[in-house]
Amino acid sequence: MGQAVENESATPVSHKQVSISDPFWSYYIDLVRDVVVPYQWEALNDRVEGAEKSGAVSNFKIAAGLQQGDYYGMVFQDSDVAKWLEAAAYLLAARRDSALEQIADEMIDIIGLAQQEDGYLNTFYTVKEPENRWTNLTECHELYCAGHMMEAAVAYYEATGKRKLLDIMCRFADYIAEVFGDGPGQMPGYDGHQEIELALVKLYRATGNSKYLELSQYFVDERGQQPSFFEAETERRGGLSHWSGMPMKVDLPYFQAHLPVREQLTAAGHAVRVVYMLAGMADVAREKGDHTLFDACKRLWDNIVTKQMYITGAIGSMAQGEAFSVDYDLPNDTAYAETCASIGLIFFAHRMLQIEPDSRYADVLERALYNTVIAGMSRDGKSFFYVNPLEVSPAVCEGNNKNYNHVKPVRQEWFGCACCPPNIARLLASLGEYVYSVKGTVVYSHLYIGGKVDLSVGGATVGLSQSSGMPWSGDVRYEISVDRETSFELALRLPDWSESASVRVNGETLDLTGLVKDGYVRIEREWSNGDAVELSLEMPARRVRSHPLVKVNAGKVALQRGPLVYCAEEADNGAGIEQIVLPAKAELHVSFDASLAGGLNRITADALRLDYAEWGQSLYRSDASVRLKPERATFIPYYAWANRGKGEMAVWVKEQP
């Protein structure tokens, strides 16, 4: 399967090997199974009253000749079906469900009928513009949609053993490999929205057909070459935009097509595309042992996480182009911070972790997961945030439509561009995949999520049963199942949020001196069946401050406990959240509140509030400074915000030094 970077990448652990049973996460996974996936199926079939029309399933039926009608929706509507199928596949892998499987099989039959003779599959072009196939890669997501369906095909094959969708997508991939390339008669192109790159690597891994890996690498390396494929294509098309019908100038950085990917120094343009691209680049780097490509991944990783990421693991600070801005420009109120971008960041982090097991990747993965991703969905699984601001004032948002029209103070039921809800579903349904990996004889536990896993370590089978108090306590316990005494290292991540940890093996405390490498405690021993490892991570409520160059957070502090970032909401603190001042020395009290969002730890503190009663009416004064009055402040985990109606919210509050 190719030469890995450093010649020893970790083996990914499939979600199929992991069964999650966790007081925190099982709720979400059950929600995906019981509510989100069924609800989304109804939405994709246009059967949810009051929700925006999707058209996604009927587009396939029309393309399949099973139904009359017009194409409906975005040009990339097919991908919603693909992401739904992928999520369904993960659910089936965890637990077979003949009703769900039948729905999926029927959908796959329709997809098969919608496929064209030559292997081509895309309902927009098939139904609406058959003559324009491959004429607008810049804007129209043909390869993006293909990629999502490839991911679904691999997941469905792995879940059920059924090859039908896999074969459909191999045929399409074979056709794509004929169309694109540098050979005679081929088109030297790539897609405006990255996705097929990582999907082709999955197809390669599932089939062993290296043609798919080569095609992925081709797309990766072709991007950003000069003269620009996108500019040439747009000119051939007469220069008009698919979206506006108006003349367009191709904004190359938006598409990460301004430079070859190996030469890009900062994350620029549409944030989701950047991280999908990077996930694909990491895949290719790993499979091909390509160091310079891996270096490019690391360079952009560093740029994102040290200069362009919100404390919640959100990325993409501008609504303009749903894009990265300049370094350290991280406005809290006008943030775009798309849910899908954090999901893509998790994909990227996960791949980096396989190549180079280092806790810095898992720290970011965890940050995005516990904060932005689950904030993206309501507790009932029926409404979603596309945009995840870190500060909201509903009155200002509603008055100032220009700057805030993308910001919604409450979750929405469905979206015309419905990328985020099915993306959350497929991530949560495959969450097991992110917990462990194996590299040589080292078993890594990246996340602390309860459940069981069966691993193959140096030829032996190792079972781990994890129970975890996260995110409310830092107590984690593993029980080892082995057939016979087995040597391996168990590597437990020491998260960036914990200043001290203790580990006990069969009740005996370990001296960790010399055992920590790349952010993991590595416990090497001859393990016996029933051995127990207890990890205890200190998890105080902590004050976090921003890099001095993040100007909007100057003089401000955020609270974090364990992986959870906290926020102050109007429901707890009254209106005027920005008037809260948290003294640097105020004690932070943690208490469990069972009443909100399934139960959570609040943080309360004896804080202060700006006291403007004495200031008087003047807007500007030279002879006064601001007074403060004592007031209790309450913070809840960010993921649980906006579950009590519309109100103000802020992650960063003023700090009194």
Place this chain on the structure above:
Amino acid sequence: MGQAVENESATPVSHKQVSISDPFWSYYIDLVRDVVVPYQWEALNDRVEGAEKSGAVSNFKIAAGLQQGDYYGMVFQDSDVAKWLEAAAYLLAARRDSALEQIADEMIDIIGLAQQEDGYLNTFYTVKEPENRWTNLTECHELYCAGHMMEAAVAYYEATGKRKLLDIMCRFADYIAEVFGDGPGQMPGYDGHQEIELALVKLYRATGNSKYLELSQYFVDERGQQPSFFEAETERRGGLSHWSGMPMKVDLPYFQAHLPVREQLTAAGHAVRVVYMLAGMADVAREKGDHTLFDACKRLWDNIVTKQMYITGAIGSMAQGEAFSVDYDLPNDTAYAETCASIGLIFFAHRMLQIEPDSRYADVLERALYNTVIAGMSRDGKSFFYVNPLEVSPAVCEGNNKNYNHVKPVRQEWFGCACCPPNIARLLASLGEYVYSVKGTVVYSHLYIGGKVDLSVGGATVGLSQSSGMPWSGDVRYEISVDRETSFELALRLPDWSESASVRVNGETLDLTGLVKDGYVRIEREWSNGDAVELSLEMPARRVRSHPLVKVNAGKVALQRGPLVYCAEEADNGAGIEQIVLPAKAELHVSFDASLAGGLNRITADALRLDYAEWGQSLYRSDASVRLKPERATFIPYYAWANRGKGEMAVWVKEQP
């Protein structure tokens, strides 16, 4: 001339009575005469290479039948010609200039030819949609354009004694008075953009015809009555917008038409319209002795200046609708802060000052004038700011087009919607009008601008010759010219920026105890010819802080000296303006710099700068606070910013307590 509010409003002093000769302001007035007015005439005639086309003069020629062609430009393009003529009239009043007068006379002849049989005058409707006259008051500015031409007509008549334009506009006003009203066959309407209200009062004062005052009051009181005229009109028109061609919902607060004006509690909607409206309301209140209308003016005045005004005297904090936002929402970087809105605020303040001489009106007038208005124009009079932000980061503005497309880091040559440049010209050309007023036997000096004025006080003629060191020093001197010993009170404003003042009369220091009323020192005596009064206002560089509810300015400080608000620019401080931290105790040094913008006082201080070298790479840390390193910081007056190329700028900087 009607019963004044409180039955004793001040007598306005015409710009004709005042001749300005001042080291600071004469430059601007000469610039208007020598550069701005000639340049704008060329621009209005489409003879400036590289500037946006205006079409304004040729529209009149086409309407007059003197030229073939199509109407060009905004629906309110006529008003640019009107504002230019008004500025030209003020220049002619100060100094006759036969070449300029000939140009103006010829333009007026064309305007006369463009007037229709029935008195109607508007080139858009005459040339382009004659059948649609008076069908879109909501959006199309017919009465707004009429108002501006009435102002020009009055100014030109007063300057030259020539009645032609005055007669044209009286004919038009007579016709408007037939069309609008509650009588049979009349239309119960008013304009989407206020302006005619204040213009009709000028016409009334110039002609003595009370019909114009009554019509003004009608427009004032009709606004915001229910059912809504704008909604009904829009429905009659088929519901489509003139601007977009799309169905429109009338945003009544945008037009200040959501409530009758006497019931409006906060300034809402398009900022220029609000202050033009309030100026007209104050005029009507004064002429009619209408207390409830004056109370409405005071209520909205208070709302603007205590909750919605920038420290620079700018108003309108949202680009969305060029509008007021909610109370205390005063973002520095996305501010709209239109130059015209500050000019309108000056109009409003000036009228309030006539009714109720209180320094709080003059303080705001001065703040807007010395900061936003002159910041609006480059030192060479050839480029302009439409939008006046208090903080600019060019890199962020350019990347984030959605939030910042209205913000330009450098002044522009001309605008498709060219309202601001001619508005600056007419304000500066009539600046004399704002310096003094007389109420009974009290002579008020509101502003400290050198020059001569001849006043009529209780039957006697009083000459004042003022010399002023403002804005660089607070030393002002008056010499009194009287034919014979004359009793009157000289009232000198004590600005809000000066904590102490001394006054000497003929070299003898006055004891001010008991002499200060409503913010003015009132010196009552029998004045002799040659009497000299010296006012010395303390003018230290001062730190100013914002009301605690202005969240973007929390922990920040601005510098002000005299009326001038200061800012830090990249040209002096290097990039990263937001890293400047000014200790609360740092000494502020004032020094004159002759090299910049005609010479100005800089303020320098031993400040600090965020030192992020030691912070490391992490975006977020719990174990570090921000370090500071010493660095000299330099501030220049805000009005002089952006005269050294494109760079960062901020009025508010961080303060170290």
